[in-house]
Each structure stands twice: as C-alpha cells, then as structure tokens.
Amino acid sequence: MSTKIEEILERLKSLTLLEASEVFSDFLEETFGVDASISVASTSSSSVNSGAKVEEALVEEKTEFDVIINEVPASKRITVIKVVRSLTSLGLKEAKDLIESVPKPIFEAVTKEKAEEVKKLLEDAGASIVVK
Known part of the structure; x- marks a missing residue:
C-alpha cells in the first residue's frame, strides 16, 4: 500500500461515523453535483429500522428447546440407554441405535423446564448434553 493511502486510512480511523458521513456527503455534493443527504438519510433510517427489528427478535425469549446427546462414554x-428408554417410548434397539449415532436430538421443541430435567438426568447417567 502506498504511503498516501495509509495516511488517508489513518485519518479515516480517527473520524466518528457521523463525521465521516458528513465529509463524504460534502465531497459527493461538491465533486459530482449530487444531493447526498437524501441517500444518507434513507440509508440511516433503513438501518435504524432493521436494527430495531433485530433488537425485537433478540428480546423475544425462546420457548422451545432441543435436547441433543453429544457424546456417551463407552x-x-x-x-x-436405560435413561433414554425411561424418558422416551423407544425400545432397547432404538435407544441403543440413538446412543451409537450421536450427536443426535433426543427431544425437540420441548419447554425449558423439560429440557433442563432431561439434561440433568442424562448428564447424571454420564452423557454429554447440549440444549439449543
């Protein structure tokens, strides 16, 4: 990179976002004769709207959880297998197959309380569990 470009980048790093947008708006208006304030305003309002949507999505609490068996020591x-059979309606062969093909979900879309209960029982039996 040339020293000229490095100097420009260093100066840009020292600007706040508001300062940078004002500088670039003025530059575009003077150099190209366009009204940059319209595009900056519409961009910032759409950014605010999308930011609000993301924030709303983060505020909503998750209500359904998946319990996944990650690992079972030999x-x-x-x-x-005994705990899996007591928690589910699986037969011996199905429970064994489930344990041998980990990582595998054992419960999907259950409440937080149910997920924590299942996790505790399986971890007490020796399995490595993840609740998502």
Missing part, C-alpha cells in the same frame, strides 16, 4: 452406554 463405560456409561448401558446406563444412558
């Missing part, structure tokens, strides 16, 4: 497989 020494704990039988215990975990």
Whole structure:
C-alpha cells in the first residue's frame, strides 16, 4: 500500500461515523453535483429500522428447546440407554441405535423446564448434553 493511502486510512480511523458521513456527503455534493443527504438519510433510517427489528427478535425469549446427546462414554452406554428408554417410548434397539449415532436430538421443541430435567438426568447417567 502506498504511503498516501495509509495516511488517508489513518485519518479515516480517527473520524466518528457521523463525521465521516458528513465529509463524504460534502465531497459527493461538491465533486459530482449530487444531493447526498437524501441517500444518507434513507440509508440511516433503513438501518435504524432493521436494527430495531433485530433488537425485537433478540428480546423475544425462546420457548422451545432441543435436547441433543453429544457424546456417551463407552463405560456409561448401558446406563444412558436405560435413561433414554425411561424418558422416551423407544425400545432397547432404538435407544441403543440413538446412543451409537450421536450427536443426535433426543427431544425437540420441548419447554425449558423439560429440557433442563432431561439434561440433568442424562448428564447424571454420564452423557454429554447440549440444549439449543
């Protein structure tokens, strides 16, 4: 990179966003004869609107959770299979297949309380669990 470009970049780093937008608006108006305030205003209002939507989405609390078995140590497989069978309506073969094909969801779209309860039971049996 040339020293000229490096100097420009260093100066840009020292500007606030508002200062930079004013400088560029003035530059565009003077150099190209366009009204840059319209595009800056519409861009900033759409940014504010999209920012508000993102904030609203973050405020909403998640109500459905998935319980996923990540890992089961070989020494704990039988215990975990027994717990899986007691929590679900799976037979011995299905529970064994589930344990052997981890990571795998054991429950999907359950309440937070149910997810925490299942997580505790499976972790006590020796499984590594993730609640998403």
